[in-house]
Amino acid sequence: MKPKKTTLAAFLLPCILLFLLIYLVPLVLVAVSSFANWRIGQPLSFAGLSNYVQAFHDKNVRAAVGHTLLWVIAQATIHVFLGTLLAFILAKKFRGWKVFRTVCMLPNVISTAALAMILLNVFKTDGGLVNGLISLLTGSKFEWNWYFNSSTALPAVTLGWLLYPGMITILMLAAITSISNDLLEAARIDGATSLQINLRVILPMVRNTLGTSVIVAATSMLKEFELIYLTTNGGPGNATLNLPLYIYKTAFTENNYSYSNAMSVLLILLGVLIVYAINRLFRMEESDY
Amino acid sequence: MCGTASQTEWAAERVATFNEQYAGQYKVVMEEIPGDQNYIDKLKVLYSADDLPDVIVTGGYNLIDMMQDKLVDLTPYMEEDPEWADFMSDVGVKVNSRDGKLYAVPYIRQIVGYYYNTELFEQAGIESVPATWDEFFEACDKLLAAGITPVSMDTADSGWCTSLMLGAMVGSTDSGEEFMNTNQPTDYNNQDLIDAAARIQTMFQKYTTADAIGGDYAAAANNFFNEKTAIIANGPWMVSKFYDTSVVSEDFADKIAVAAYPEGVMYNSGQIGWSIASKTPEKIEASLAFVKFMTSEESQRLDLEVCSVVPDCTIADADVYPLVNETIALADTAEHSINDYQSLWHATVVDEVSVQYPLLADGSITPEQFAQALTDAAA
Numbered sequence: 001m002k003p004k005k006t007t008l009a010a011f012l013l014p015c016i017l018l019f020l021l022i023y024l025v026p027l028v029l030v031a032v033s034s035f036a037n038w039r040i041g042q043p044l045s046f047a048g049l050s051n052y053v054q055a056f057h058d059k060n061v062r063a064a065v066g067h068t069l070l071w072v073i074a075q076a077t078i079h080v081f082l083g084t085l086l087a088f089i090l091a092k093k094f095r096g097w098k099v100f101r102t103v104c105m106l107p108n109v110i111s112t113a114a115l116a117m118i119l120l121n122v123f124k125t126d127g128g129l130v131n132g133l134i135s136l137l138t139g140s141k142f143e144w145n146w147y148f149n150s151s152t153a154l155p156a157v158t159l160g161w162l163l164y165p166g167m168i169t170i171l172m173l174a175a176i177t178s179i180s181n182d183l184l185e186a187a188r189i190d191g192a193t194s195l196q197i198n199l200r201v202i203l204p205m206v207r208n209t210l211g212t213s214v215i216v217a218a219t220s221m222l223k224e225f226e227l228i229y230l231t232t233n234g235g236p237g238n239a240t241l242n243l244p245l246y247i248y249k250t251a252f253t254e255n256n257y258s259y260s261n262a263m264s265v266l267l268i269l270l271g272v273l274i275v276y277a278i279n280r281l282f283r284m285e286e287s288d289y
Numbered sequence: 290m291c292g293t294a295s296q297t298e299w300a301a302e303r304v305a306t307f308n309e310q311y312a313g314q315y316k317v318v319m320e321e322i323p324g325d326q327n328y329i330d331k332l333k334v335l336y337s338a339d340d341l342p343d344v345i346v347t348g349g350y351n352l353i354d355m356m357q358d359k360l361v362d363l364t365p366y367m368e369e370d371p372e373w374a375d376f377m378s379d380v381g382v383k384v385n386s387r388d389g390k391l392y393a394v395p396y397i398r399q400i401v402g403y404y405y406n407t408e409l410f411e412q413a414g415i416e417s418v419p420a421t422w423d424e425f426f427e428a429c430d431k432l433l434a435a436g437i438t439p440v441s442m443d444t445a446d447s448g449w450c451t452s453l454m455l456g457a458m459v460g461s462t463d464s465g466e467e468f469m470n471t472n473q474p475t476d477y478n479n480q481d482l483i484d485a486a487a488r489i490q491t492m493f494q495k496y497t498t499a500d501a502i503g504g505d506y507a508a509a510a511n512n513f514f515n516e517k518t519a520i521i522a523n524g525p526w527m528v529s530k531f532y533d534t535s536v537v538s539e540d541f542a543d544k545i546a547v548a549a550y551p552e553g554v555m556y557n558s559g560q561i562g563w564s565i566a567s568k569t570p571e572k573i574e575a576s577l578a579f580v581k582f583m584t585s586e587e588s589q590r591l592d593l594e595v596c597s598v599v600p601d602c603t604i605a606d607a608d609v610y611p612l613v614n615e616t617i618a619l620a621d622t623a624e625h626s627i628n629d630y631q632s633l634w635h636a637t638v639v640d641e642v643s644v645q646y647p648l649l650a651d652g653s654i655t656p657e658q659f660a661q662a663l664t665d666a667a668a
Binding site: 040041124125126143145148149150151232233234235236237238252253255257 | 330337354355356357358445498499500502503636643644645650653654
């Protein structure tokens with residue numbers, strides 16, 4: 001039985017109202033104010049496109065967009081690859097796989113603040129885990145400021161999330177284990193090797209979940225904030241600055257709200273473009289099976 | 290209001306006493322926010338929302354220039370009460386005034402030298418306090434040769450200890466002293482600051498702990514308390530910690546002495562005090578009563594005795610640690626008196642030093658580029 005349109009509308013109404021109030025109205029305000037001069041202690045005035053022109057010439061915006069894109073790409077490829085690989089391994093259900101699955105999820109379930117504190121201790125200059133390990137292996141005291149040396153800050157921060165694909169593993173594992181055993185059995189009877197089954201049967205069947213995973217991973221980098229803020233705060237210089245952090249700093253340190261909002265609009269547009277591109281890449285509207 | 294860590298005990302006691310004295314008439318509700326920067330950020334948000342608290346004290350950060358339009362001009366109240374007006378020091382009034390209008394009531398005199406560990410100095414064979422920056426670096430070399438890390442430094446949260454050293458280096462010349470007493474400078478491309486940045490770069494690379502880059506004040510102070518470093522730049526509010534055996538060894542205070550920076554430089558100025566942002570006459574009256582109470586001689590005496598915070602007014606017979614009086618004496622005889630960067634530099638510049646210090650430290654930027662970065666931040 002087809003539900004009545006009015007019934008559907010009644011069920012959707014609270015959600016639509018909440019969306020309008022919590023997301024759409026602030027979004028419109030952000031977009032409108034991005035065309036203004038709005039700074040602390042100064043009167044509000046119309047600025048036209050000047051905030052966008054400023055963003056185009058701002059070296060910090062270039063660095064922030066560059067790092068954001070780099071992290072989006074790294075997360076959409078390396079992070080998802082690692083998560084998918086782990087899911088394929090766990091799907092074999094070897095002895096102790098459940099324990100391993102739980103361990104994989106740990107970085108995703110503890111608070112970001114706690115994770116940042118752990119990572120600060122891991123990469124600490126004096127007595128940190130990494131430096132301690134290198135000192136142990138080389139036999140001489142090794143001190144390197146991983147987070148605050150401009151040559152290592154970016155990779156050190158990136159390691160804070162790149163190697164923990166627990167969420168992707170769980171998503172992919174759920175998709176893999178939902179594939180009918182009959183299908184895999186048929187492939188085996190037809191003489192397919194384990195690698196062929198994984199690549200030619202399972203992977204195409206979980207394409208939509210893989211696409212979703214890529215979207216989840218990539219878009220998480222568009223809003224990554226806490227871990228960077230709590231470890232390097234975007235430094236040294238702008239070596240680990242990304243758009244969310246620069247937006248925050250522009251709003252709350254420089255108190256330039258309109259410029260901050262202009263960058264927020266750019267971030268939203270970037271997000272829409274990324275999601276659109278991933279959807280096209282994975283043909284997520286279509287189904288092969 | 291801002292309860293900076295070293296004054297929390299004092300502030301809590303004073304607010305409780307005020308509420309007791311004015312019971313039934315006024316009641317002050319204090320909101321504590323951990324960390325100066327968080328407090329400043331919150332005030333900026335409240336300012337934007339036109340929702341500032343009735344009374345503000347910023348722990349030395351200059352918010353007057355930014356929030357002037359929302360602060361009550363206290364000049365008429367000063368004129369109404371000449372005794373109260375006379376009680377404030379001239380330098381305190383000057384720092385808290387803009388265009389002849391008083392926007393905050395002074396209660397602190399900002400005095401900062403540096404503290405050093407005499408035992409570690411002796412171990413390194415340093416016989417006298419360095420009088421010039423060349424002598425200072427010679428002393429650092431001697432400390433290094435004795436296996437002692439010379440100076441506690443930091444870069445996070447505007448790198449308080451490091452920036453105090455930087456300011457003292459800048460203020461070593463007449464032109465530098467003038468620069469360090471300029472409110473909200475816009476051009477940092479001067480030779481004094483570039484030379485100072487070069488020295489700071491050397492200090493980062495040779496004379497400080499490995500955790501200084503990216504480290505905050507607490508880490509820098511801990512290194513000094515644990516006798517890992519021999520020198521720390523800070524004000525007398527730190528002195529009470531020298532006697533706190535939960536933090537330091539029992540005889541630690543006996544080993545510590547205070548000195549002026551080389552070339553006779555001392556931070557010696559008024560400090561931004563208590564502002565009122567109330568909107569109605571009734572609330573202004575209540576806020577004024579509270580501000581007068583918090584800046585009274587009794588309150589300033591307690592602040593001095595409990596927290597070693599040097600008062601704006603003169604208190605001759607206060608019961609304080611000898612190091613505090615020695616710091617005041619050094620300030621009174623300083624050849625160059627300068628103000629601190631947090632009070633005078635624009636907030637974006639104060640934030641920028643934290644961003645640039647690590648780059649300066651690892652040689653990614655030159656001292657000239659450091660100065661240019663501060664100039665850009667001030668624009």
